[in-house]
Each structure stands twice: as structure tokens, then as C-alpha cells.
Amino acid sequence: MNRMHRLLNLKMKQFWIIAACVVLAMTIVSCGPTLSGALKWLKTQETAEPQINMTGRWDSSESVTGSWGAGRFNQVGARFTGFLDGYKVEGVVSGKEACFVFGYGQLGQFYSARVSLGEDGRLVGNALYNELIGPIEGPFKPNSYSMILKKVTD
Numbered sequence: 001m002n003r004m005h006r007l008l009n010l011k012m013k014q015f016w017i018i019a020a021c022v023v024l025a026m027t028i029v030s031c032g033p034t035l036s037g038a039l040k041w042l043k044t045q046e047t048a049e050p051q052i053n054m055t056g057r058w059d060s061s062e063s064v065t066g067s068w069g070a071g072r073f074n075q076v077g078a079r080f081t082g083f084l085d086g087y088k089v090e091g092v093v094s095g096k097e098a099c100f101v102f103g104y105g106q107l108g109q110f111y112s113a114r115v116s117l118g119e120d121g122r123l124v125g126n127a128l129y130n131e132l133i134g135p136i137e138g139p140f141k142p143n144s145y146s147m148i149l150k151k152v153t154d
Contacts, residue, residue, distance in 0.1 A: 035110045038101045039090060041132050042112075046078045048095035052117050054080040056154040062122070065145045070152075087111075098123060099133070113147055123149040 054075040060068035069085020080091045084102055091100025096117040103110030112133045115125035126133060129143045 035101070035103055035108045038110050038112055038132060042090060042092055042099060042101050045099040046092040046094050050075075050078045050093035051096050052093045052098055052123070053154075054082075054091065054093060054098060057152040058084075058123075058149045059152050060084070060147065060149050062148040062150060063146050068127075068147060071149065097125075111145075115147055115149060121151065123147075 054073040056073065058071035058073065060071065067085075068087075071082060071084040071089070073080045073082035073089065073091075075093065078093050080089075080093065080098075080100070082089050087102040089100050089102040091098055091113075097114060099112070099114050101110055101112050109130055111127045111129055112131065113125060113127035114133045115123035118124050125147050127145045127147050129145070131143060
């Protein structure tokens with residue numbers, strides 16, 4: 001009986017240790033940026049008169065880290081919405097830069113991107129997974145992906 005009691009106590013301790021680890025992991029994961037937080041951040045990126053027209057179809061096949069697919073956006077004022085290969089996109093244009101957030105929606109996973117207008121008319125920059133992107137001059141991060149958008153049609 002004593003041996004059975006010790007075995008039961010050991011199993012209960014293991015259960016509570018695993019449960020505590022799961023709760024800790026979920027807490028750490030939930031402390032990062034959220035999709036709703038990213039959309040709030042997006043509003044703060046509109047600081048200059050837009051000099052890019054995002055309305056139209058875009059191609060991203062030239063991106064070094066792989067294609068993001070085809071995009072279709074509609075711009076009103078500085079704000080634009082649309083889709084990039086099935087991802088819902090919300091963004092703002094500020095001067096010669098565009099910042100946007102796109103992702104899985106209900107799962108809360110997202111990318112934030114910042115691209116800058118080049119002399120050749122392409123938009124070049126980076127996207128970060130589940131993180132808010134800073135200025136383009138910022139350091140390269142492991143979860144950073146290149147993004148090149150070329151306008152196909154208006």
C-alpha cells in the first residue's frame with residue numbers, strides 16, 4: 001500500500017509539473033503582439049502625404065525568400081485594403097513607404113510589412129512574422145522575410 005501511495009503521489013506531481021509548463025508556455029506566447037494590436041500600430045504609421053498608389057494588382061514573385069503570391073489592393077486616401085495570395089491585407093501609405101498587416105485573422109497570427117518605393121517603381125522591403133516591423137534600415141531578424149512588389153495593372 002505504501003509503494004502504491006508513493007507511485008500515485010509521483011504521478012500527481014508529474015501531472016502538475018506538466019500542467020504548470022503548459023500554462024507558462026501559453027502565457028509567454030500570449031505576451032507577444034496580437035493581430036488587433038498590429039492593426040492599432042498600423043494607424044500610427046501614417047505620418048506623411050501618400051506618394052504611392054496601391055490600387056491595382058501586384059506581383060511578388062521577385063522576392064528573394066519566395067513569392068508572397070499575387071496581390072490586389074484598393075486605396076482610399078492613405079489607407080488600403082485587399083488580399084495577398086489569400087491573406088487579408090490592411091495598410092497605410094505614408095510618403096514613399098507602405099506599411100501593412102496581413103495574416104490568418106481568427107488564429108491571430110500575422111505578418112507586418114514595410115516596403116519603400118524604388119526608382120524602378122517596385123516596392124522593396126521586409127515582412128516580420130508575429131512582430132511589428134520597424135524602419136527598413138533596422139537590423140535583419142531571423143523571422144524577417146524579403147518582400148518585393150511589382151505593379152501589374154491599375
